[in-house]
Amino acid sequence: MGIEISSYAGAMEALRHPELKQALYDAGMSVMSGALITLHGEDHRQRRVVEFGVFGRGFFRRYERDVFARTLAPLLEPCRAAGGTDLVELGYRVIMNLTADFAGIDRPIRDEEATDRLLGLVKTFSEGATLVHSTRAHAEVNGEVGAAMKRFDEVFFQPSKARRHALVDDVAAGRAGEEDLPRDVLTTLLRNTHRVALPEPVLRREIAFFLQAGAHSTANATTHSMHEIFTWLARRPSGARERLLDRPALLQRCVHESLRLHPASPVAWRKATADLQVDGKKVAAGERVTINLRAANRDPGVFGEDAERFDPERELPQNVWPFGLTFGYGTHACLGRDLDGGVTPKADAKPSSYQLGVVTLFVQALLRAGAAPIPDDPPSADANTLRSNWGRYPISLTPEETS
């Protein structure tokens, strides 16, 4: 039942249609109920405006420059010393710290055990949220989600909330200044209860949603980008890696091109709240509209006859994002887009002013560390999902140079 949209223009029209409501997470409500991405209309607008306060461009720039490097170095160094790692695992660890900062979940940054525990919980949440693409028994996954939410509450959520509550009270009483408050979603929601009051279970699910929305998609984007770049470099003359590293804007285009070919979710689903027409097709109230983001991002009318091919130097029509609709568009457009994807630099911008985005920075650091696939130990796909994700991606790394 329902219609499918595969063209770029049709997908954009559907994604901004006010009478098409989010439907992708209907099967994943045990972890998603009440989370921003599931809301519609005024409820969605109000919450999004409040949470948007956390995501400012100036903030992303500072985060990229100061925080990301400090997060990455202690995690990458041991992998270099060991001569290699699993890219999927490293990606999750790095990104987990990043999304936890945004969501507002505390953990000692160098404590690998805390990161891995959080990661385990977030992977379970992700599986619950994208249940619609899971190949496992749904009841079994939902049981695991319930247990994970309980552990998340005890170990991470309650302590993080209590610390922020105390800080918010201190600021209100004049014992501390605004600058003492962390800038994250949890703090923002605790400070704005007069605008958006969330019952405790909803607040907990909202923070769990932020953790998994950012972690899963960013980790997968990094692995896909590295795979595309490895394949692209292998077909080029020697020295191509060094030349690519000398051109950060081209490296960012590689990441954007990979994001276009591998959207985190291959489809967006919407449900019609009234009889309507979209992409020239009639849809009855209650019917589902499947927006095929993967197909829209490969629309030959927009990206050319060779749209299926990875080509970071492809010419793009005006006003088309190089990453296509991978970060969505319209009402539910991704709040983490500029953080992960960065901002496309103007032709005359100085490299020192670039905002490359976290995925490009991560890829840059890996390439500088000599990352390469291991011919005797090839990567394999994740068998637990119908999404085209890598489950394991062994890479070799060169040790840190000491001078």
Ligand code: HEM
């Ligand atoms: C490569 C990485 C990412 C990709 C590909 C991605 C993709 C998407 C897409 C396609 C949507 C819209 C879904 C729809 O229309 O149904 C979305 C929404 C969202 N994303 Fe991302 N995302 C990424 C990273 C992040 C990060 C790092 C964060 C936060 C730190 C984040 C936070 C959100 C939020 C909060 C929404 C919901 C917005 C709303 O419903 O109003 N995402 N993302």
